[in-house]
Amino acid sequence: MAAKRSGARGKRPQRTSETSEWLQPLHEPRSEPSLSRERIVAAAVELLDAQGVDGLTMRRLADRLGSGVMSLYWHVDNKEDVFDLALDSVLEYRGPPQIAQDWRGEVVHMLEDWRASMLRHPWSTLLLPRRALGPNILSRLELLSKTLSRAGVADADVNVAIWSLWNYVMGATITRASFDLSDDDRAAAQQRLTRLSERYPTIERSRLLLDNDWDGAFRKGLGFLLDGLSPR
Amino acid sequence: MAAKRSGARGKRPQRTSETSEWLQPLHEPRSEPSLSRERIVAAAVELLDAQGVDGLTMRRLADRLGSGVMSLYWHVDNKEDVFDLALDSVLEYRGPPQIAQDWRGEVVHMLEDWRASMLRHPWSTLLLPRRALGPNILSRLELLSKTLSRAGVADADVNVAIWSLWNYVMGATITRASFDLSDDDRAAAQQRLTRLSERYPTIERSRLLLDNDWDGAFRKGLGFLLDGLSPR
DNA sequence: ACCTGAACACCGTTCAAGT
DNA sequence: ACCTGAACACCGTTCAAGT
Numbered sequence: 001m002a003a004k005r006s007g008a009r010g011k012r013p014q015r016t017s018e019t020s021e022w023l024q025p026l027h028e029p030r031s032e033p034s035l036s037r038e039r040i041v042a043a044a045v046e047l048l049d050a051q052g053v054d055g056l057t058m059r060r061l062a063d064r065l066g067s068g069v070m071s072l073y074w075h076v077d078n079k080e081d082v083f084d085l086a087l088d089s090v091l092e093y094r095g096p097p098q099i100a101q102d103w104r105g106e107v108v109h110m111l112e113d114w115r116a117s118m119l120r121h122p123w124s125t126l127l128l129p130r131r132a133l134g135p136n137i138l139s140r141l142e143l144l145s146k147t148l149s150r151a152g153v154a155d156a157d158v159n160v161a162i163w164s165l166w167n168y169v170m171g172a173t174i175t176r177a178s179f180d181l182s183d184d185d186r187a188a189a190q191q192r193l194t195r196l197s198e199r200y201p202t203i204e205r206s207r208l209l210l211d212n213d214w215d216g217a218f219r220k221g222l223g224f225l226l227d228g229l230s231p232r
Numbered sequence: 233m234a235a236k237r238s239g240a241r242g243k244r245p246q247r248t249s250e251t252s253e254w255l256q257p258l259h260e261p262r263s264e265p266s267l268s269r270e271r272i273v274a275a276a277v278e279l280l281d282a283q284g285v286d287g288l289t290m291r292r293l294a295d296r297l298g299s300g301v302m303s304l305y306w307h308v309d310n311k312e313d314v315f316d317l318a319l320d321s322v323l324e325y326r327g328p329p330q331i332a333q334d335w336r337g338e339v340v341h342m343l344e345d346w347r348a349s350m351l352r353h354p355w356s357t358l359l360l361p362r363r364a365l366g367p368n369i370l371s372r373l374e375l376l377s378k379t380l381s382r383a384g385v386a387d388a389d390v391n392v393a394i395w396s397l398w399n400y401v402m403g404a405t406i407t408r409a410s411f412d413l414s415d416d417d418r419a420a421a422q423q424r425l426t427r428l429s430e431r432y433p434t435i436e437r438s439r440l441l442l443d444n445d446w447d448g449a450f451r452k453g454l455g456f457l458l459d460g461l462s463p464r
Numbered sequence: 465a466c467c468t469g470a471a472c473a474c475c476g477t478t479c480a481a482g483t
Numbered sequence: 484a485c486c487t488g489a490a491c492a493c494c495g496t497t498c499a500a501g502t
Contacts, residue, residue, distance in 0.1 A: 034485085034486095035485080035486080057474090057475070057476090058475085058476060058477085059474090059475080059476090067486075067487090068486065068487050068488070069476090069477090069487090069488090070477085070478095070486075070487060070488075071485080071486050071487070073477075073478095074484085074485055074486070075485090078476075078477075079476065079477090125361055126361050126362055128361075128406070129357055129358050129360075129361065129406045129409070129410050130358055130410065133441070135431075138425075138428075138431075138432050138435070139431075139432070141432075141435050141440065142431075142432045142433075142434050142435050145434040145435050145438060145440065146434045149434065155438065158438055159438055159439075159440050159443045159449070160448075160449045160452050160453065162435075162440060163404075163407070163443075163449050163453065164400070164449070164452070164453030164456065164457075166403065166407065167399075167400050167403030167404040167407055167450075167453065168396070168399050168400045168403055168453075168457075169403065170402075170403040170406065170407065171398065171399030171400055171401065171402040171403030171404070171406070172395075172399040172403070174360070174361045174402065174403070174406070175395070175398065175399055175402065177361070178361050178362065193370075196370075199367075199370075199371075199374075200370050200371070200373075200374045201374075202374050202377040202378045202381065203370070203373050203374050203377050203394075206377060206387065206390055206391055207391075208373065208377065208391055208394060209365070211391045211395075216392075217391070217392045217395050217396070220392050220396070221392065221395065221396030221399065221400075221457070221460075223460070224396065224456070224457055224459070224460020224461055225396075225400075225453070225456055225457055225460065227456070227459070227460050228453075228455070228456020228457065228459050228460055229456055266466085266467095267466080267467080289493090289494070289495090290494085290495060290496085291493090291494080291495090299467075299468090300467065300468050300469070301468090301469090301495090301496090302467075302468060302469075302496085302497095303466080303467050303468070305496075305497095306465085306466055306467070307466095310495075310496075311495065311496090
């Protein structure tokens with residue numbers, strides 16, 4: 001997850017992605033929505049949900065919006081930009097469910113929600129390693145940071161704590177999504193490992209690749225990490 | 233990391249990637265190496281090192297090997313196959329440095345080597361979420377599994393332990409690689425976050441995105457995790 | 465058994481132009 | 484300010500054919 005090609009958009013419309021949500025054009029509500037950054041991103045997410053990462057094409061995206069391909073480029077820098085926006089748009093956080101939780105419960109909720117948001121859109125786990133940090137991701141990091149500080153984690157340790165949690169959650173989410181095989185693939189994977197069992201006896205015996213309790217494993221490992229990170 | 237499109241190769245040469253390393257054609261050492269699976273993979277890794285993921289093209293790969301594009305397809309199923317093979321080829325493990333370490337030292341060595349191997353070829357971190365589990369990855373998992381068992385981790389807990397470690401290491405490696413910005417990008421990222429400091433005061437103040445001690449943070453977080461996973 | 469070129473059905477993006 | 488079509492320089496892969 002990176003700040004590659006950071007915020008400054010190169011081209012015409014100087015409304016950056018950070019401000020566009022606030023400054024709606026209140027004048028002249030055009031009858032037909034026409035093209036807009038928001039519509040493009042929404043259509044991109046739909047397309048990604050339906051067809052996966054390789055299914056997103058500028059031409060297909062334009063088709064879905066009923067516009068010419070090149071019209072998109074007025075609102076968006078290029079395809080990379082579309083990916084950045086689609087990824088971040090899927091990561092909005094609505095906040096913890098109720099007031100007054102212990103900090104640990106809050107953190108667990110935030111991270112489980114993070115994982116769940118991405119698993120709802122499996123393509124997001126493929127995009128993550130290449131994309132910039134959008135406002136929604138930064139907000140989540142900000143909130144996490146605040147929660148840990150308030151919990152009493154020393155300033156010097158907060159960054160290590162955040163990155164440890166981030167690493168764990170992202171690794172778990174990416175792995176989970178890529179193991180979400182169709183039944184066919186699942187069977188093939190098992191068969192393959194059995195065929196190779198002389199070479200990999202231990203993981204074959206433990207059925208490592210067939211272990212299904214992803215949610216439980218996620219929670220357990222997260223628990224270990226939080227034990228280590230907790231202020232003494 | 234997935235077993236998507238698992239082992240069984242669809243096409244002609246029935247030497248699968250699992251056996252090809254052992255059965256070398258000892259007869260008739262052809263003068264000019266001609267094309268081979270191994271040469272193709274080696275060239276692919278070179279190309280990926282030089283040009284990144286988007287730089288790998290079947291046409292460019294053929295050029296580099298001095299062959300026609302379609303010749304590659306005799307040895308390789310398709311581009312996906314090339315990616316699978318390139319990723320796994322970079323993940324060979326030579327084993328721990330000396331005999332007689334404690335199990336924890338062994339595990340730390342294995343996981344730091346894993347991370348280092350991938351960071352030597354940053355494109356591998358982009359490939360990881362989409363690719364199948366090759367023999368080298370499976371060997372590493374096998375060894376890790378054996379080490380943990382020998383250390384006394386209960387059978388019922390080994391899988392959770394492995395996946396927790398895997399998740400952490402993969403998340404850390406992917407994140408590390410994608411934050412390995414050029415100096416320009418780094419400056420731009422800092423500037424951007426400062427510009428937005430009203431919105432993200434906590435992570436701006438802690439300089440989360442500029443924290444440079446990746447290796448230290450990795451080791452620290454790994455320590456926490458191992459504390460949690462250690463047999464009581 | 466291994467290699468090849470032509471051809472097909474796509475891509476993302478530049479550019480010059482329209483309104 | 485916003486949208487467009489034609490054109491360019493690419494892609495991966497099928498196929499029918501060569502040796």
